[in-house]
Amino acid sequence: MMSTIDVSSRLTRGERALTAATSLTRRDFLISTAAIGGGMAIGIAWPSAVKAAPSNDPAVAPTEVSPWLVIHPDDTVLLRSPLPESGNGSMTMAALLITKELRSDWRKTRVECISLNRDVRSNHVYGAVKGDVFSFAGRSTKDTLMRLLQQVGASARERLKVAAAERWNVPVSEVEARNGLIEHARTGRSLRYGELAADAAKVKLDKEPDIEPLEDAALGNIARGKIVDAQIVNGNAIYGIDAQAPGMIYGALMQSPVHGGKLKHYDFEAIRNMPGVLGIVVIDPSEPRKRLDLPLQGIESWAQSAVVVVAEHYWQARKALEALPIEWDDGPGAQWKSTAQLDQALLEALEHEGEKIVKDEGDALGALAASERIIEATYRTPYADQAPLEPLNAMALVTDDRVEVWHSGSISAQSFIVAAEEAEVPFEKVHLHQCLVGGNFGRRNFGDDLRIVVAVAKKFPGRPVKVIWSREEMMRQGRYRWHTAGKLRAALGDDGMPRALQARICQTGYGVAGLDNVAYTNGLIPNVRIETREIPIHILWGSYRAPGYNSYAFFVESFIDECAAAANMDPLEYRLKLLEKHADPGWIKCLREVAARAGWGKKLPPGQGQGIAISNWGNWGSNDPQAGTTAAVVAHVEVSRSGELRVLQLDIAFDCGRVLNRDAVVAQMEGGMLFGLNMSLNEELNIANGRIVEGNFDQYPMLRLADTPRLNVHFGGLTGHARYSEIGEPPVGPVGPAVANAIFRATGKRIRSMPFRKHDLRWT
Amino acid sequence: MKIDLRVNGKAQTVDVDPSTPLLWVLRDHLGMTGTKFGCGIAHCGACTVHVNGSATRSCVVPVEAVAGADITTIEGLSPDSQHPLQRAWLELNVPQCGYCQAGMLMAAAALLERFPSPTDEQIDAHITNICRCGTYQRVRAAIHRAAAMKKAAAARTA
Incomplete structure (x- = not known):
């Protein structure tokens, strides 16, 4: 647990891997399924038609043209981003790269994050959960990632063009894509993407189209602001701390004040009868755990020795934690007096x-x-301390057949790995709701907050548990x-x-x-x-x-x-x-x-x-x-x-x-x-x-x-x-x-x- | 204990410990998560709401102290996200991570009610919220922009 050397080598390797190639075979672009198996929408205001459950009525049923994008009959385009949004515009950038090639209407674009669960269940359609955790993290302008997203857009555009050309019985070379329409200039005809999506999904291209070189300021010309800004200014944006689920309960956390110390004693009786208190979970990092053979290595992430007071409401948990007598064995760290x-x-x-x-x-x-x-x-x-303004937090629901987690981690794959490790389940059982990230600056690369909540949720099977760190806990338990x-x-x-x-x-x-x-x-x-x-x-x-x-x-x-x-x-x-x-x-x-x-x-x-x-x-x-x-x-x-x-x-x-x-x-x-x-x-x-x-x-x-x-x-x-x-x-x-x-x-x-x-x- | 509240014009009754901070009543009991938790000691301003029109840091206000008061949260700043500040915020791309912005907007809205055309000094004195992403320069510009929008709208209707 105190192995700082391990962390350094991991970090270094991970950072170098920022430049490592993400390979995706051509086949990946061609996969198309009727099901809407994507990730969880975050912080995006949905038009009511989109919010409704998927329907089989062709007039309103959306079409998944590829695992990366869904087109609705009303022309709403749902794009799936491999990068979460932490304020630097990564998610918008990913969506713009697809849009640039897709030539869709930005005003009708929505974004959600890719589903890593789907990636592991369907032969890595996103190429996310293989190789290195950093493949889909870090900066949004990595060459390999940019080309991948442009190809996603270009591929879908070409299939829409083929679908239109077939419907008009004209050569595909005669049709053009522009702002959500396929046009045939010679006859003055046009079709909306929403009208073509179902046919386009069935098209298989002989050859992937080339992508256009990006000219300067190419993306800023499509949109200046971030796609989530409209929800940020009216309070509808969902950060990890905002996630809700029916029957949720709350935890308040205290880790050993001296890093590396151990819990010596606590007195549950002192708080047992306080309002709302449901119990205490002790986090013992030395507890042996099952080794999982996961196909992906994360960043070293561990929990400190800790107690978590669980209650019906957050403030009840906080008050009970403050009232809880706790003794710590400070360990060797206490030798550093000043x-x-x-x-x-x-x-x-x-x-x-x-x-x-x-x-x-x-x-x-x-x-x-x-x-x-x-x-x-x-x-x-x-x-x-990085001190992002959203305090660390996470929510988890553990049941017999699945582990569901809500997290504002900055690297989705890291959250996914931490959830699987701590729940001791294979990736196939992990469902991550990637939430908006209320500031990162490096602190949210680790997922230690998620690890703790999964450990707590295992003790409350069937109930969603959210653990919120106080600012003091976060500042004193930093990286x-x-x-x-x-x-x-x-x-x-x-x-x-x-x-x-x-x-x-x-x-x-x-x-x-x-x-x-x-x-x-x-x-x-x-x-x-x-x-x-x-x-x-x-x-x-x-x-x-x-x-x-x-x-x-x-x-x-x-x-x-x-x-x-x-x-x-x-x-x-x-x-x-x-x-x-x-x-x-x-x-x-x-x-x-x-x-x-x-x-x-x-x-x-x-x-x-x-x-x-x-x-x-x-x-x-x-x-x-x-x-x-x-x-x-x-x-x-x-x-x-x-x-x-x-x-x-x-x-x-x-x-x-x-x-x-x-x-x-x-x-x-x-x-x-x-x-x-x-x-x-x-x-x-x-x-x-x-x-x-x-x-x-x-x-x-x-x-x-x-x-x-x-x-x-x-x-x-x-x-x-x-x-x-x-x-x-x-x-x-x-x-x-x-x-x-x-x-x-x-x-x-x-x-x-x-x-x-x-x-x-x-x-x- | 049952406490009656009026939040964004709607009557609400909550059954809570009366010392529970208003912030957690809004977030946890009423499910209104637009108001954010940042520090818990009224330093960062992420939890700013209006209590009877005054910008108030809800993380340190016991709910019993605001029984019967008119409370406005970011969800109630405007019915249609068209408050001049919300429009100016989008026009100037103010948010980065966005977590502090609800509190920032509520503080700015109270400022504009008091000073329809605030000077830089008035903005400095009244907007003391923390933004870790560093959006301050745009916050200032957007407040001026919103003030100008309000003025132009008033001139049109006059």
Whole structure:
């Protein structure tokens, strides 16, 4: 259970698998069944005709043209998305990719998630539950996934065309598809998709049609907003926490406050007669369980030792849990008495050579020893919680022949696996209702909330049980961005540019993405040595909007700024000079664009300053210089003499290659910048006697509307390179260092640790 | 204990512990899930509803305190999803994950009732809800847009 090494290897493997191919045979596109065997509709307002039970009346019966799409006689098109919706537009993106080729009417489009149960029962019609859990997760612009969805749309369109041509007895080459109609221009005839669907479902194509290349902004031209937005604004959107079922009961949860501890004692008698109380379920992670031979590996996901109080209503369960006397055996984690103790351990370890040499190119140590111009700085980032606004929760109903679960997990296949594992049943018995995801940022990749509710529901067979975590439970039982310290040393040449860089990283997690795979450490600085060491500690960690990168971008870009200052050079000019020979033109393009747009170097009043930073996320260690997404930020800050910091403006330029939906990209860039800003200014979790101290937003502050700087997103950094790299995580990295560098220019003070709010910024 | 409520204009009677927060009465007893649970300590505002027209964080209001009061939830903000704020929210693509947005909309609706053309300072002071996705810049723009829509509609009917 405490095996953090297992998690790291899983995570790493999973993340690499983001680029793995999803293969689907041609046969899959041709399968057509009369049954409506799809997934569960989520958060979508259905026209009444669609809501009604499937009918055999051909006038109203919908037709499943392929497992991916259903066309109704009234032309409503139901598309099935392999990706859930967590706010980044993935589900809409999937639907748009199908729609683009299908040439259907977007205004009549509805979306639900694919049924994984159907996938396992019908020879993997979606190709979902085979291979890797990440095949259908992560970013929506993976090449393989995009092509698959376009093919789904193209295939159905061609079959509709064949059906129309046959009905008119004309060559199929003479008919065209346009906005939900098949038209025959020569005779001026047209048929609606709803009129053709039943015939189209019977068509077998000799050959799959080619898909069209996607031109820039192709999807944004069909729809700007997300398909679920209309339900979000009237309260009809269904997140996991909103799922309801007749006879449902509720659980309130408490896990061992020190991660890895064990339940020692509790006194049910103290709450037995409280209103609504139905019982207590003890979660014992050491309980032996049946090993299932599942055809798919998930992310390591486990529950902590816990008690769950079950009651007729949620508030009754909460009150009874609060009244329940519980004793815990804290276990070895309690030895970590304070954050200062952990800091001390990390800083001491930085004085010794790392246990792993991640990179050693040229002779960094020799160059440093020989140099008289050494720059050295130590940086730190603390534990941080993803804190999505929907608290963790899940609902489960276990009966003899099926396990039904409702979950707002971010990876449907992971939820599916966790449900099967915990219920100890084969996949065929698992039915997942994928709900809308009320924020993820990495926290909902694990399914630990689902695992707990399935364990509870097994004790209440036949009754739907929903377990809702309190905010405090969620914040103290996280899978955190890990605590990291880094000591960076550079030897500057006569021209002030770094000749050698040594980075020694000591951390409580794993990985150096954002440090070993950025431009500077890949050939631009001739001598580079990166060392790492992991400090074993009981606190659980996981992915957090660009894990690792969000710390290392701060370390590297603050340090480069310190080198520029030591060389007495402008920070922008310094970076441009360093990047002169970089094979990826995107870096320089982004820097020039963001500097021009933000008015870099303009005269500012005392107490104000601009700072700049650039980084790249998503290249997965690729040797191709044009990979991932590069993001450059200019921050404009004001610091009062009494030390009050106000971030006035953030400008960003980025290069993800190409863009399909500009407004969707702008939204992610804005959100990513604010996530990075909150992380840098505010976020910190502390440790006391092995426990996480902060439990809610009164102790873990969040930026509000009044704190929001002007956010400007610029498109002039795009190189047009043939890739659609991710956009949610990259903006998180450069914001913190850009702000810290701006604070330096405003006050002369270097900020070398997060959160910035804890620093004394007074100046005279 | 039986408590009479008036929710979105409809009379309701619930039989609950009178200290139960209004949020859980709405969600769990009345099955109205548009109002969200986010923090439980009135910090995030996801649970914002109107009590007699005032924006109120329902997670810390015992249901007995609002017996007989007029309560409006996101489901009752408009009969047809055509409140200027709802229209502006869609026009400007405000939501990301959307979980905080019901509370954000209810807070904004109360603001517009009080200040039909709010300044940035008034928006800053009254909209203190947390959005983890970072939609704040669009929230501000959409409030201004909705205020303009309301004004234009008023001018047409005048």
